[in-house]
Amino acid sequence: MEFFTKTSVVRLRSHLDKYLVADADGARVRQSRRGSGRVARWTVEEVIAEGGINNKVRLRSCHGRLLTATETPFLLGMTGKTVLQTEFEAGADFKHEWEVIRDGFQVRLRSWSGKFLRANGGTPPWRNTVTVDEPHSSATRDWILWDVEPVEAVEELVDEFLYENDDVVSSFASDDVLSVDSEPASPMSVFSLSSPPARRNSKLMLMQTISSNKFRTGMDFFHRAKAVRLRSHHDKYLLAEDDEDSVTQDRKGSSKSARWTVEYVAEYDNIIRLKSCYGKYLTASNHRFLLGMTGHQVLQTLPSRLDSSVEWEPVKEGGRVKLKTRYGNFLRANGGLPPWRNSVTHDIPHRTATQDWILWDVDVVEIYVNSPASHDRPSAPPLPVEDSVPILTSAQVPPPPTVSASFSRQQSNDLSPKVEGRTIYYHIAEDNGEVLDEGVQGYSLIFKGNGVEELTRKFEEETGLEGIIVCNRSPLNGKLYPLRLQLPPNTVTMRVVLVLPMSNLARDFEEQGLL
Structure with a gap:
């Protein structure tokens, strides 16, 4: 149940990396890779059983209806039963209840009939359907496992505003208000679909207006930090190339090129600059990385006057951080095939497969023993009691391993006969x-x-x-x-x-x- 107590609104993601969504007809449910809309959000209503046991929930869709396990066969002759959105039915409320059973870092949702909410794969008519059933083979065991993603309050508020004020949103959404590309943001594909640019630009602007440090702050990762290394989800480090211009990823985190000096902007308490070992700033440029794609180049530059292109806002995301430009894009470590492999751009991910590409681990390699000078950063508050321990200087900080554990395993596998x-x-x-x-x-x-x-x-x-x-x-x-x-x-x-x-x-x- 702890998966459903973190927040009152969740998304459910299946083993196919698709989300449980409520169809617009207010009756059917299905799977979709688009988890950013209201239809993928489910409001959690806890069910208290006799004896105070709390291991069941009701899930209410954006249409105000409850996720319900029925007795109607999905296809004649098959074991799966239909799952629908229905209004609350007095006397049959047990059909709306789902028992939460933890399975590692995922959950299974068991219906009143003893069968589980299942995300079906395979060919049509099964593809993207959701039924209640039991896995009858090891190949379908994962079909009843779900990841539970809490939805932050500010994100829910923005989507609610967009839904109820669509005409108003469209009227003030323009490139003059916020300059954001209207092309799909998948780095390898210009074929993926995305939301209309006006609506997407409006959402970004509203997120910037409504968001506050109460909900999204990543400055904790840079508390008293003088120099850091940034490690991407590919387990590679952000590197300043020796041409003193380009920026890439590499597994060699011990290199001086992986070290970035942190500068704090005096006018703001949530903005930083990152300076490479060559004395140049990490810069979000306006140049396309490739023509026809949405990603823009990230460079090392030393502008005569420091502007917003060298400023980054850390945004907390669990145990990692996203680095947001002043225009709403994020620092992104690209994967895939060349020329995308090991490249770094700034962009906005619109697909589930690329959501983790903007997440970074922050390794602090040098800290301020005392508060830094005023020209480097504003006076820092005293350390909390739990942090009052002997502080290592930069020379005493042990260097990170030159090769990650996962990469070491890969090397050992490569050497095996x-x-x-x-x-x-x-x-x-x-x-x-x-x-x-x-x-x-x-x-x-x-x-x-x-x-x-x-x-x-x-x-x-x-x-x-x-x-x-x-x-x-x-x-x-x-x-x-x-x-x-x-x-x-x-x-x-x-x-x-x-x-x-x-x-x-x-x-x-x-x-x-x-x-």
Whole structure:
């Protein structure tokens, strides 16, 4: 139950990395990758049972209806039952109740019938559906596990305002009010859809207006910090390149290039500047990283006059921090294929797969023993009692390991004579299905499973693309066809082609009934 006591509003994310959402008809529920809207928010109502036991909840959708387990079969002849949004029914209130059962860092939600809320995968009509059922095989065990994400009060307030004042929002949302790109923010894909630019710009402006340090403050990570290292979710450090201009990621956190001096802006209590070992500032530029994409370059610069481009607002996100520009973008560590791999841009993530790309761990490598000079930062408050311990100087701070633990494991695996799993080489097809340089080896990854769905998720994590279709060539006619449920057995290596979901080839697959 502790997952539902942190806040009164939550999101539920399935093993498919999709959110439980309430359809606009006010009756059906389904899964969607878009977790930023009101339809993905569920208000928690605790149910107190006899004896004061509190292990059940009701979940109310944005339409004011309750998540309900029915007795109606989802499909005739199948075991899954339909899940709906319904009005409260006196005398049958047990149908609205869900028992919360913890399973590691996730939960299972058991209905009155003893069956669990299940996020279905596979092919239509099962894809994106939600039913109550039981896992009948090990392959579907994860289908009843859910991640519970608390929704912050300020975020809920903003979405409520946008929903109720859509006409007002549209009237003052313009590029003159807030300059934010209207293109999708996925670094590898210009095919992903996003919310209308006017509405998105308005939300950003309202978030900046309504947000306060009470809800979002990341300055705690920089308390008395004189120099820091920033580690991305890829376990790589933010590095100032020796050309004294560009900024990248690298695993070598012991390098002097990974050290950033913190400067505090006297006029604000929540803004910092970061200076590289070359004496230049981390700068959010207006230059596109690549034409046609939304990411903008992050550089080292030394402007004659310090402006907002070198100022960053730390925003707390759990145990990590987001660094926000004064225009609403975030410092982002990109993954995927070159030229995105190891690059750093500033952008806004609009897809679940890239949400973690803007999160950073802060390693403080040097601190102020006394309050810093006024020209460096304003006087700092005295340390709390629990922090009153002998303070190490910068020379006494032990250097971080040059290689992360996860990377060490990877190195040891690389040195082992036997690699578990199969090697899969892949290329990405053009819109018309043409594959450039297919004769060369291409990129590769190690895959231990046998299921196509699991392999697809692996490729989405690796490339940053969403909704891709994994295909292979027919040995008979050389045409591309989507892979089915299982990979061919007894193959040590494979070659596949990834097809983008909005391409002409993907539409051909749909017309032929192959998807």
